[in-house]
Amino acid sequence: MTADTIPRIRLNLRAKILIVLLALSVISLLITGFFAFSSLTDIGRYAQGSSRTLGENVLNDSSAALQTNAEEYLVRVASDQAEITNVLFLDSNSEMDILAAHAAMLGNNPPIASRIPAYPPTIHLTDPLAATLVEFTPGSNLTPACEEVRVLAGMDDMLRAVYVTDEDMTAVYIASDTGVMREYPWNAGHPAGYDPRNRDWYKQAVLTGNLTWSDAPYVDASGHGLVMTCSKVIVSKYGNWVIGSDVAVTAINEDFLSQTLGGKGYSVLIDRNGNIISQPGLSSGTMQWNEAFTPVNAFSSEEPGLRAIVVNMTAGKTGIGRVWFNGTETYVAYAPVRAMNWSLAVSLPVAEVTEPMMKTEGRIKSATIASGQQITDETARLVTIFAALFVILLVAVFFISVSLARYITKPLETLKSGTRAIGKGDLDYRVTIRSGDEFEELANSFNTMAADLKTNIENLKITTAQKERYTKELEIARTIQASFLPEEMPEVKGFEIAATAIPALEVGGDFYDFIPVSRHRWALIIADVSGKGVSAALFMALSRTLIRACIEGKTDTTAALREANRFICRDAQSSMFVTVFSAILDPERQTLACVNAGHNPPLVVRGDSGDAAFLRQDGIAMGVIPEMVINEEVVTLKPGDLVVLYTDGVTEAFNDKLEEFGEERFKEIARTCRFLPAGEVIRRILSAIHAFTGTTPQSDDITLVVLRVISDSR
Numbered sequence: 001m002t003a004d005t006i007p008r009i010r011l012n013l014r015a016k017i018l019i020v021l022l023a024l025s026v027i028s029l030l031i032t033g034f035f036a037f038s039s040l041t042d043i044g045r046y047a048q049g050s051s052r053t054l055g056e057n058v059l060n061d062s063s064a065a066l067q068t069n070a071e072e073y074l075v076r077v078a079s080d081q082a083e084i085t086n087v088l089f090l091d092s093n094s095e096m097d098i099l100a101a102h103a104a105m106l107g108n109n110p111p112i113a114s115r116i117p118a119y120p121p122t123i124h125l126t127d128p129l130a131a132t133l134v135e136f137t138p139g140s141n142l143t144p145a146c147e148e149v150r151v152l153a154g155m156d157d158m159l160r161a162v163y164v165t166d167e168d169m170t171a172v173y174i175a176s177d178t179g180v181m182r183e184y185p186w187n188a189g190h191p192a193g194y195d196p197r198n199r200d201w202y203k204q205a206v207l208t209g210n211l212t213w214s215d216a217p218y219v220d221a222s223g224h225g226l227v228m229t230c231s232k233v234i235v236s237k238y239g240n241w242v243i244g245s246d247v248a249v250t251a252i253n254e255d256f257l258s259q260t261l262g263g264k265g266y267s268v269l270i271d272r273n274g275n276i277i278s279q280p281g282l283s284s285g286t287m288q289w290n291e292a293f294t295p296v297n298a299f300s301s302e303e304p305g306l307r308a309i310v311v312n313m314t315a316g317k318t319g320i321g322r323v324w325f326n327g328t329e330t331y332v333a334y335a336p337v338r339a340m341n342w343s344l345a346v347s348l349p350v351a352e353v354t355e356p357m358m359k360t361e362g363r364i365k366s367a368t369i370a371s372g373q374q375i376t377d378e379t380a381r382l383v384t385i386f387a388a389l390f391v392i393l394l395v396a397v398f399f400i401s402v403s404l405a406r407y408i409t410k411p412l413e414t415l416k417s418g419t420r421a422i423g424k425g426d427l428d429y430r431v432t433i434r435s436g437d438e439f440e441e442l443a444n445s446f447n448t449m450a451a452d453l454k455t456n457i458e459n460l461k462i463t464t465a466q467k468e469r470y471t472k473e474l475e476i477a478r479t480i481q482a483s484f485l486p487e488e489m490p491e492v493k494g495f496e497i498a499a500t501a502i503p504a505l506e507v508g509g510d511f512y513d514f515i516p517v518s519r520h521r522w523a524l525i526i527a528d529v530s531g532k533g534v535s536a537a538l539f540m541a542l543s544r545t546l547i548r549a550c551i552e553g554k555t556d557t558t559a560a561l562r563e564a565n566r567f568i569c570r571d572a573q574s575s576m577f578v579t580v581f582s583a584i585l586d587p588e589r590q591t592l593a594c595v596n597a598g599h600n601p602p603l604v605v606r607g608d609s610g611d612a613a614f615l616r617q618d619g620i621a622m623g624v625i626p627e628m629v630i631n632e633e634v635v636t637l638k639p640g641d642l643v644v645l646y647t648d649g650v651t652e653a654f655n656d657k658l659e660e661f662g663e664e665r666f667k668e669i670a671r672t673c674r675f676l677p678a679g680e681v682i683r684r685i686l687s688a689i690h691a692f693t694g695t696t697p698q699s700d701d702i703t704l705v706v707l708r709v710i711s712d713s714r
Contacts, residue, residue: 607640
């Protein structure tokens with residue numbers, strides 16, 4: 001028996017399609033159902049496990065976040081309290097300067113009458129604020145009628161005015177080498193043997209010749225307890241006058257150091273040597289005015305962690321530590337009081353921070369248990385729903401298979417022939433199906449596709465050629481625009497210059513230039529044209545040419561820019577404008593004569609102090625109005641100073657959260673790079689911008705010009 005004689009079951013194509021579709025569908029549904037039931041069960045178990053793990057992770061992350069936030073908050077509290085305390089001492093310094101200026105004026109003029117009376121301590125007053133105390137030290141030869149005493153009486157009104165404006169002050173006074181002392185408010189006098197000329201505040205002021213603070217608290221002779229004194233000497237024709245003002249340690253405690261953390265923590269103030277200047281409860285006790293008060297030194301603590309914190313505090317650092325203090329684990333946050341070279345610490349028991357964390361832990365555990373039960377219930381419900389859907393789909397597949405078998409046979413063969421013809425490249429081939437259903441529409445779509453494909457191929461050839469030509473033209477335009485920028489940086493004695501321009505598109509509207517205006521002086525130009533792309537590039541070329549033509553060889557920058565503005569307004573017809581910053585660099589005088597026409601203010605970083613500030617000048621952009629008013633500002637530079645000119649593409653660079661790079665980040669990176677070469681400064685700034693923006697496309701042109709003073713060329 002041969003293969004030709006073997007009986008075969010003959011079925012038409014429709015029956016074969018029906019059998020195949022039913023077989024494939026049933027097998028697929030059975031396999032899918034088996035894995036679906038298994039997967040749903042596994043998913044339920046996995047979801048429960050993931051929920052528990054997620055709860056634990058959330059708990060850990062929340063605890064860490066709460067702890068981190070608490071530590072950051074404590075550092076902010078310490079910094080704020082340190083700044084407030086710093087203001088206290090700065091206010092006293094300012095008041096001393098005012099009193100010293102007034103005293104110096106009095107010493108060079110005839111006596112003037114005071115509006116407030118002055119009485120010796122022997123006169124009893126019910127209201128000390130109504131008069132000034134005048135007192136002569138033992139052995140003084142002065143009398144109330146002598147000229148120096150009458151001149152010093154002119155201080156009474158100022159002493160009272162300063163006392164009234166400063167609620168933290170306990171007393172303000174002036175004493176002389178000749179033995180007279182005037183003090184406000186009036187008091188019953190000082191103890192026997194008291195001589196202000198022998199007090200440390202008097203001696204230190206005379207010795208230093210400057211404004212000075214007492215090294216440590218001392219017991220006040222007027223009965224105010226422990227005080228700190230700010231004093232300053234004035235050299236008059238009568239001899240030395242020393243002005244002093246007292247701030248009670250209790251005032252520092254009550255007004256500043258005790259107002260922290262809602263009464264749950266407390267603050268401590270220490271000097272540069274670790275001596276405790278002020279803390280809650282600090283007082284002189286029964287000590288007398290002529291007894292030396294010895295402050296406690298924080299370095300004497302037996303706790304190593306606390307001593308390490310004191311080391312950081314005396315070094316002027318800001319931070320936080322976690323130590324054991326009096327048997328309690330405690331957070332200690334600290335920050336410097338810069339006016340006095342002291343440091344302030346804020347402490348809080350760790351238990352005050354961990355208590356909210358424990359409450360959060362309980363809430364998260366409860367939420368995790370509830371979530372696990374909900375996942376179990378949802379998994380069971382999904383299994384039931386899937387079983388019902390499986391039965392429904394099995395029945396639907398049978399009827400769908402029968403229907404498909406009726407419609408697929410002949411139209412598919414016709415479409416198959418068409419696809420073969422199209423595949424061989426015969427785009428003129430057309431199929432004909434008259435079934436009156438989707439297959440006829442498919443045939444029409446097939447024919448339309450063939451015609452459209454032929455048309456699109458022709459259009460693609462044309463479009464590709466046009467795009468290549470446009471790309472080449474843009475590349476040429478970019479090359480031409482780049483040629484407008486200086487190829488080399490000018491060599492200026494004592495200065496280092498670097499620059500870069502990065503367009504956001506193929507061409508941009510930013511430019512910079514270095515124009516010689518005299519033998520040794522240069523004009524540094526940076527500008528930003530409104531808009532981007534080809535129009536901005538063309539306007540940039542026009543503006544750059546006009547500005548260079550008007551400034552070159554001229555020293556009057558404001559007149560040159562006004563002239564260029566008139567040309568730009570006359571030639572510009574597209575409502576475009578350009579912001580310009582120009583600076584004439586004079587290396588011999590080491591100055592920058594700056595003119596700003598609506599541009600971003602340049603940043604100046606001082607090399608010695610690290611202070612960074614923007615040169616904010618008023619000015620309107622060029623091309624807006626024919627006649628504009630601009631002013632010149634001269635900035636003096638020193639070795640180590642850094643000047644950064646930039647366009648708004650730097651500060652307005654956006655990240656994926658639509659946050660700007662901003663002026664503060666710009667200032668900080670410039671401050672940290674002020675000692676680096678100019679080219680490296682640019683590289684660091686661009687790296688910081690790229691790190692900030694990440695994958696976000698560049699939104700605007702970025703241009704930087706960096707001028708660094710490397711030596712004194714005068």
